[in-house]
Amino acid sequence: MIPDDSTASVIARVGVDAPLGVFDSGLGGLTVVRALRERLPSEDIIYLGDNARVPYGTRSPETIIRYALGCSKELAGRGVKAIVVACNTVSAVALDRLRAELDLPVTGVIIPGARAATRAAGEAPVGVLGTLGTITSGAYTRAVASFSSRTEVLGQAAPLLVALAEEGWTEGDVPRLVVRQYLASFFGPEVVEGFGLPRESRVGCVVLGCTHFPLFRDLIEREVRDIGGRGIPVVDSARETANDVEAFLTSRGMRAERRQPGSLQLLVTDKPRSFEAVASRFLGADVPAVELVDLKPE
């Protein structure tokens, strides 16, 4: 999460009861917040969704870094003790710069998912579902290679799942058919056409490589089991990230000491009402009032 050991100065500055800062270009990162709250129920969390500038995926690396610095500094200014980059695009290009410029631990969502996937896949390839930007960036391929040079990565861009998640169509025939179609590239076409059992399982696990996709976790697990056979795990990057954050905070003595449930503050850079209307689907809980913030220009 942070290479050097500067956490003592962070504890001295803000204290262990300071909130975790989480940001994303929009809504998706709320699935990471959900996982963090399940794993670390006593932690306060401040979430920033930079929805005025969504999507980040189509921007240049320089622009993404500039936006990510803006979000991180806003959170740092609010006294967070660590920053969780709940966005695959930012995690792929900006982590090193954020760590260099902020005196805070910073983690992303790709490394935790890639580590768990490499472990889960055994000798087989890792299948990654992500946005077109994430897949074409090769970020998971590089991350998996950092854990095992022998593990192949098969990427499948699944942009319709983003659109379905934002529409709230997470159950029923449409998402089922869409998931089935996307999984076809991992398991071969015979199965999808309905001509019997799979000849072979091409991947050893399937990674939910986009923060929107935990909304389809049950469905994807069911479909992976149906068409790929039992025993192929689905790796949820959001959950793996929460596991990593817990392990990090624990090892550095940075867990909140309070016992009551942590608070959640939601900030957005545009349209707080629209954000409120769809956020609960991602958060899996009631949504507190959403606050509009104006990021300082870099």
Add this chain to the structure above:
Amino acid sequence: MIPDDSTASVIARVGVDAPLGVFDSGLGGLTVVRALRERLPSEDIIYLGDNARVPYGTRSPETIIRYALGCSKELAGRGVKAIVVACNTVSAVALDRLRAELDLPVTGVIIPGARAATRAAGEAPVGVLGTLGTITSGAYTRAVASFSSRTEVLGQAAPLLVALAEEGWTEGDVPRLVVRQYLASFFGPEVVEGFGLPRESRVGCVVLGCTHFPLFRDLIEREVRDIGGRGIPVVDSARETANDVEAFLTSRGMRAERRQPGSLQLLVTDKPRSFEAVASRFLGADVPAVELVDLKPE
């Protein structure tokens, strides 16, 4: 298309054989180019897709106007004789400003579609399928009201159709189920649930109010007929816009005089190769080499 009669100066400046300029924030406007080429095969066309800044729909009106001026000036600088704004978002907020600042005829895609829809709907409401931005902007409601104060407009945001069009999933079960679900708000739930014939047709026509949707025209026509009954027309804004442009050019003596097929030049502000890869689906024809341009900052 243009309120005053300044077309004589345009003809004197660039000549009737000058190209038409068409722009959009991305790919969708190519369906308007397709309709223009069917209707006006001798016209040269320059198309500009500002895909570096797509989507426009989430930006403020000031930003949209700034971007639209940038695109229009780029086309004006290339000597076009008229500008077709092949983008619903820009058509809704920027036409007046473009007309004020450019010495060129300028038309959008909303008025032609709204005019045809008002005529087609008779006494019944007009149903509009569009992006969330177009529907919530009320642009079609205002445009229809300018033709008939008695005609009601029912809007249905259909964002999944944009995602499906860009994925190339325009046939099969998924788009059919998605279209059926979206049309439900126009025709009542009984039909969609499959319990027999419609009780009543709530709308008198369905407008394809997004430049991506002509890719689903056959499918939408079939579904409208199946669940809404015969005789409910589907109005294609792209085609109506082409009809309007033809009528305008003819009435002003601005039709190209040459007889051979017109040329097509495609410009984008980002990723020409990705654009090329999916453009033929929207254009309905082979795609010429796509050129990258850098818009002058405003």
